Amino acid sequence: MRVRYSTAKDGKLVKKALVYTREEHGITRKDVDADAVEIIERLHRNGYNAYLVGGAVRDLALKMKPKDFDIVTNAVPHDIKRMFRSARIIGNRFRLVHVTVGSKIFEVCTFRSLINGTTSNTFGDIEDDVLRRDFTLNALFYDPREEIVVDYVGGMKDIWEKRIKPIIPLTSIFVDDPVRMIRAVKYAATTGFKLPLQIQRKIRQQADLLDKISRSRLMEELLKVIHSHCAADIVQGLDENGLFKYLQPNAAELMQSNPGFRNQYLKTLGTINQSEKPDPPGTDAAALIRDYLEERTIWDSNEEHIKNAFSEARQFILPLNLPRVDFENAIRLIFRAHSITIKGEIIPEHEHPRKPFPPEKKTPLIEQNTHPHFRKRRPRYRKNKQ
Numbered sequence: 001m002r003v004r005y006s007t008a009k010d011g012k013l014v015k016k017a018l019v020y021t022r023e024e025h026g027i028t029r030k031d032v033d034a035d036a037v038e039i040i041e042r043l044h045r046n047g048y049n050a051y052l053v054g055g056a057v058r059d060l061a062l063k064m065k066p067k068d069f070d071i072v073t074n075a076v077p078h079d080i081k082r083m084f085r086s087a088r089i090i091g092n093r094f095r096l097v098h099v100t101v102g103s104k105i106f107e108v109c110t111f112r113s114l115i116n117g118t119t120s121n122t123f124g125d126i127e128d129d130v131l132r133r134d135f136t137l138n139a140l141f142y143d144p145r146e147e148i149v150v151d152y153v154g155g156m157k158d159i160w161e162k163r164i165k166p167i168i169p170l171t172s173i174f175v176d177d178p179v180r181m182i183r184a185v186k187y188a189a190t191t192g193f194k195l196p197l198q199i200q201r202k203i204r205q206q207a208d209l210l211d212k213i214s215r216s217r218l219m220e221e222l223l224k225v226i227h228s229h230c231a232a233d234i235v236q237g238l239d240e241n242g243l244f245k246y247l248q249p250n251a252a253e254l255m256q257s258n259p260g261f262r263n264q265y266l267k268t269l270g271t272i273n274q275s276e277k278p279d280p281p282g283t284d285a286a287a288l289i290r291d292y293l294e295e296r297t298i299w300d301s302n303e304e305h306i307k308n309a310f311s312e313a314r315q316f317i318l319p320l321n322l323p324r325v326d327f328e329n330a331i332r333l334i335f336r337a338h339s340i341t342i343k344g345e346i347i348p349e350h351e352h353p354r355k356p357f358p359p360e361k362k363t364p365l366i367e368q369n370t371h372p373h374f375r376k377r378r379p380r381y382r383k384n385k386q
Helices: 034-045 055-061 077-083 126-131 153-158 179-191 197-212 216-224 229-239 249-257 259-269 283-293 305-315 322-338 365-370
Strands: 002-009 014-020 052-053 070-073 086-089 096-103 102-108 138-144 148-151
Touching: 014 138, 034 070, 034 077, 034 096, 034 102, 052 055, 052 229, 055 138, 070 259, 077 086, 077 096, 077 305, 102 229, 126 283, 179 216, 179 229, 216 283, 229 259, 249 259, 249 283, 249 305, 249 322, 259 283, 283 305, 305 322
Parallel strands: 070 102
Antiparallel strands: 002 014, 014 148, 052 070, 052 138, 086 096, 096 102, 138 148
16 A cells, blocks of 8 residues: 655645555456546546546455446546547536447546635636545546555555445535435445434434425436335435435325335336346336326226326326336337237327417518618519500
8 A cells, every 4th residue: 555645835845645555455457447538547547636536446356347437537527528429418517428439438527626615616626526436436546557545535444344434524515515415325226235313313303405406306316216226225324314305206105105106116126227237228217106106097908098097197206307208118118018019109288288380570661761770672673654
């Protein structure tokens, strides 16, 4: 194990990070996506620093297969875009880059600063960036070229000791960004680590902060939950900590009032993403609505019954608003389980009413003549033929 130092304002060397070798952290380069490695190497060839960061490093250290390989660098978005033909800059407040390789998308983010706190949108350096991250197990930087892990916050030790420890003080971590409460529960479920009591207590006290979060962002977090391999465990943890009602209020209410529904709902969620092969399109959405529809739908091929099932399911999962194609696939899968094949479009007419053409806007003649760009034409006279 090596130590990385930094120079303080008084000129003295200050211990900043521990650097773990391959023998110590146990991550091998062959476990990292080859395209992610190539992106990092190209950034280095162009004079920039770059690391694999976050959940991917955590999962690799735990001998789990990462779902995404996120990259962080000191290159700014326009420099990154110039290096990769398939790159696309996204984001309104804080710009980052999506680099597409085949069907894979890699998120490449510039180090963020602490100038305006832990939710600022300014670029910084690695020492600032690490202090903006939520929990120590997500704040590790892996360099596949040298096969080292750079650890500024004791994250490797916390992983070895199966500990979830916040980097930002508990007094402000969830106030700054309430979505971190959902992520804390998710990290506990995916790693098998126990969520500390003080974190659970703080989550239950501040759960209502999620009311301030936009629907689109909550939908994004819920989709991450149901696309994971342990959706049932995450949802159970969210429900026990008073958070699931902000993602799926109708389902959470039924889970509280009907133990039978709760058990079946969690059992259904536990069936998704368990196979090596990808689930059929709509499987995740079907798991959210199947148990609700079971006793509320007439299972036949009657068009009206199918449309009613669609409408009831839509209402049940609000405020989540899935794309129409995904939702139709979910309804088809549920009906197929009852040996009913749905042909054609099943979306009810009122879900996408055809808008009439707007009435033609006619400007009164007096307004036309007084318009500043109006140019009065001289009348033309035709000469009479002799």
